[in-house]
Amino acid sequence: MHKPEIAITRERLLAAREMVLNMGPQHPSTHGVLRVILKLDGETVIDLDCDIGYLHRGVEKICENRTYVHIEPYFDRLDYVAAVSNDLCYVETVEKIAGIEVPEKAKYIRVILTELQRIASHLLWLGTHAMDIGAVTIFLYAFREREEILKIFENYFGARLTANAFRIGGLQYDIYDGFEEQVRAFCRILPERLKEYETILNENRIWLQRTVGIGILTAEEAKDLGVTGPVLRASGVKWDIRKAFPYEVYDQVEFEIPVGENGDTYDRYLVRMEEMRQSRLIILQCLDKLKKLHPGPVLGKVPKVIRPPVGEVYHSIESPKGELGIYLVSNGTAFPERLRIRPPSLINLQALKKMAIGHLVADVVALIGSIDIVLGEVDR
Amino acid sequence: MAEPRRTWKQVLSRFLLLDLIKGLLVTFKYQAPKHCYTEQYPLVRPKVAERFRGAPRLNLDPETGESLCIACNLCAIACPEDLITVVEAVREYVDHEGKTKKKRVLVDYTYDTSRCMFCGHCQDVCPTYAIELTQEFELAIYRRKDFVWSWEMLEKGIEQPIYTR
Numbered sequence: 001m002h003k004p005e006i007a008i009t010r011e012r013l014l015a016a017r018e019m020v021l022n023m024g025p026q027h028p029s030t031h032g033v034l035r036v037i038l039k040l041d042g043e044t045v046i047d048l049d050c051d052i053g054y055l056h057r058g059v060e061k062i063c064e065n066r067t068y069v070h071i072e073p074y075f076d077r078l079d080y081v082a083a084v085s086n087d088l089c090y091v092e093t094v095e096k097i098a099g100i101e102v103p104e105k106a107k108y109i110r111v112i113l114t115e116l117q118r119i120a121s122h123l124l125w126l127g128t129h130a131m132d133i134g135a136v137t138i139f140l141y142a143f144r145e146r147e148e149i150l151k152i153f154e155n156y157f158g159a160r161l162t163a164n165a166f167r168i169g170g171l172q173y174d175i176y177d178g179f180e181e182q183v184r185a186f187c188r189i190l191p192e193r194l195k196e197y198e199t200i201l202n203e204n205r206i207w208l209q210r211t212v213g214i215g216i217l218t219a220e221e222a223k224d225l226g227v228t229g230p231v232l233r234a235s236g237v238k239w240d241i242r243k244a245f246p247y248e249v250y251d252q253v254e255f256e257i258p259v260g261e262n263g264d265t266y267d268r269y270l271v272r273m274e275e276m277r278q279s280r281l282i283i284l285q286c287l288d289k290l291k292k293l294h295p296g297p298v299l300g301k302v303p304k305v306i307r308p309p310v311g312e313v314y315h316s317i318e319s320p321k322g323e324l325g326i327y328l329v330s331n332g333t334a335f336p337e338r339l340r341i342r343p344p345s346l347i348n349l350q351a352l353k354k355m356a357i358g359h360l361v362a363d364v365v366a367l368i369g370s371i372d373i374v375l376g377e378v379d380r
Numbered sequence: 381m382a383e384p385r386r387t388w389k390q391v392l393s394r395f396l397l398l399d400l401i402k403g404l405l406v407t408f409k410y411q412a413p414k415h416c417y418t419e420q421y422p423l424v425r426p427k428v429a430e431r432f433r434g435a436p437r438l439n440l441d442p443e444t445g446e447s448l449c450i451a452c453n454l455c456a457i458a459c460p461e462d463l464i465t466v467v468e469a470v471r472e473y474v475d476h477e478g479k480t481k482k483k484r485v486l487v488d489y490t491y492d493t494s495r496c497m498f499c500g501h502c503q504d505v506c507p508t509y510a511i512e513l514t515q516e517f518e519l520a521i522y523r524r525k526d527f528v529w530s531w532e533m534l535e536k537g538i539e540q541p542i543y544t545r
Contacts, residue, residue: 070460073499137407144417151429158431158513164499172504173431200403205394 017041021361025054029132029365032375036352036364043360048353052346055379063339068094068168068306071339076162078341079377081124084117084153085319087166092247093315093326094168098308101300105293106170107248108286112183113156113163114248115279115286119190120149121320121372122272126197129269129369133210138197145193148186155182169302175294180287187280194276201269211266215355215367218263225351229322229344231371234271235263241318253285265370272372305334321345321372341380345373422543428515433498435516436491438534439509447535448510451486455502455511463492464502464511491534493519494527516540 024035033054039047059078063071075090076083088110095102127142150160155176157163165172201207217227222235232239240257242250258274260267308330316325322344331337348371356364386394393399409415419426428434439448451468467488475481502511518540521527 066460069458069501073460073497073501077497137403147417154429154432156431158429158433158500159498162497162499172500176431196406199406203399204403205399 018046023361023364025051030368030375031128031373032378034349034368034373034375034378036368038361038364040361043362045356045359045361045364048356048364050349050352052349052375052378055375057380059380060339060341063336065335067334068308068336071336072166072168073162073164076164077376078343078380079121079319079321079324079345079374080161081374082117082121082320083161083163084113084157084166085121085317085324087164088114088248089315089317089319089324089326091166091168092317093313093328094306094308096315097311097313097328097330098168098306100169100302100306102170103297103300104249105290105296106298106300108290108293109171109175109298110166111248111250111253112283112286112290113153115282116149116152116183116186117163118279118320119276120146120153122276123149125272125320125369125372126269129366129372130201130207132365132369134206135201135204138200141193141197145190148189152179152182152186155179167299167302168306170297170299172299174298175290180291183283183287187284190280191277194273198273208266210363210366211269211370212264213262214265214359214363215370216262216264217351217355221354222263222351225354226347227322227351229318229320229348229372230268230271230275231322231348231351233258234260234267236261241316241323245316247315247317249286249289250282252289253282255282265366268370307332307334316342319344321374321377322348343377343380345371345375345377349373349378428517430515432515432517433500433503433513435514435519435538436493436496436502436529436534437512437514437537438489438531439512440535447486448508449486449489450508450510451484452507454505454507458501458505460499460501461492461495461497463495465490486531489531489534491529492527493529494524 019040021038021040022035023038024030025033030036035051035054037049037051038045059074062074066074072087072090075086078086094100123142123146127139127146130138130142153163154160156173156179157165217231217235219235219237222232222237227235228239236259238257238259241247242255243257255278258271258278260271310330310332312327312329314325314327316323318324323342324344325342327338327340327342328336329338352367352371355367359367440446441448451466453466453468456462456464456466465488466486468484469487470482471485472480473483498513500513503509503513514537516538519538
């Protein structure tokens with residue numbers, strides 16, 4: 001019989017202070033298949049390591065073997081709760097390298113749909129994040145509002161989740177009859193619904209104890225880690241791709257960039273809530289301008305087979321999670337030479353270690369929720 | 381972090397659980413049956429949007445009853461997953477003037493729904509509106525081989541089960 005060199009005695013086990021615990025990959029609060037290897041002292045986290053790649057599909061390699069038009073539907077499946085933003089980033093990248101003009105009307109429709117997607121993504125985040133912490137009611141309420149957006153998407157795109165109507169050079173469809181009324185009706189109910197969530201959460205003592213002061217990320221740390229999106233803005237850095245490098249028609253609409261002060265979980269919650277309100281304002285402004293452009297073309301002049309000139313391009317947009325970038329190298333054929341995706345979730349996830357050390361295991365659940373990761377995008 | 385000193389108002393509201401009661405009032409507001417959002421799915425099938433992309437269908441010419449497909453192979457080229465196979469043949473026929481002409485006809489058409497991601501590229505490129513993604517969304521099948529839909533099945537469509545309580 002094999003005898004261990006150091007006898008495991010009861011005294012030795014009781015004296016041991018460090019423990020390694022696997023959280024995931026099938027843990028419900030990791031929002032997918034993320035494995036977090038925790039090193040614990042009692043219940044306090046002293047070290048943390050993320051094991052990713054359980055959902056790896058090799059999208060970047062698949063893209064090298066597909067034509068530019070064929071790649072579009074694969075981008076719905078990266079960040080599957082914000083498919084529209086992913087599509088927008090891809091079609092804009094190809095338009096940039098191939099020099100394809102997009103009609104003005106298509107740009108406004110794109111912005112409206114992308115901002116609706118941002119609200120939908122944040123609502124899903126709010127629901128799941130609150131449920132992780134223990135507020136199940138919010139989950140049901142947030143999904144109710146998200147359903148309204150998904151109904152608009154179903155009417156416009158023909159699919160609820162894997163929306164795919166953004167085409168290189170414009171859009172596949174024009175807006176349907178009653179689009180404006182449906183979006184406006186949603187914009188009408190949104191503020192009062194957001195107020196309801198805030199009544200439940202903002203002053204709730206359990207919510208405050210679970211979020212205030214948990215996982216503080218200072219502005220310097222956030223910048224060093226390359227964190228983007230609401231996580232960066234909650235740390236007090238006023239950085240938004242929509243303002244810094246305006247794409248589509250973001251330079252023609254007015255909106256504020258909400259920033260936090262402390263960079264804790266509670267600030268990340270406040271920033272996202274305010275972002276939803278700002279998105280609503282962008283949608284309303286765009287709807288007003290869209291009225292003047294309707295009817296008009298939505299698809300520009302696009303060659304039958306898209307063969308961009310030899311070269312490379314990097315384009316990034318502000319997706320609901322942060323900066324989503326695509327680096328595209330073209331070799332002049334109908335297939336891209338290389339397509340690299342910079343997913344915001346993957347880079348934001350690296351901040352988890354910095355945030356979690358010194359907190360309890362239960363706080364790790366809250367922190368994973370507050371970063372808002374989607375594993376389809378992390379692993380690609 | 382040092383806790384800031386609370387005012388007597390905050391202490392009182394904390395003692396009287398006002399923060400929790402405020403939230404519970406919102407929850408109780410939604411207890412009325414008119415706020416019920418649940419769909420009774422298998423009993424009542426939801427009506428999906430007109431543009432919904434579901435089960436594929438090969439349309440027939442309503443006048444002659446023949447397939448609209450002209451075997452141009454465009455849908456197979458447009459498909460990112462290469463799941464459509466179009467088998468075509470060139471047949472000779474005699475037209476009404478008595479001349480012998482050649483015509484491309486469809487011999488077989490299969491569609492692998494297990495690999496389909498319902499992007500709708502095939503129906504976009506179809507010049508005769510033959511292939512169409514319909515509003516049917518119940519595509520579960522017991523055997524794996526049945527996921528590959530034959531020409532006949534694409535024209536007939538999948539049989540929808542009727543659920544009863």
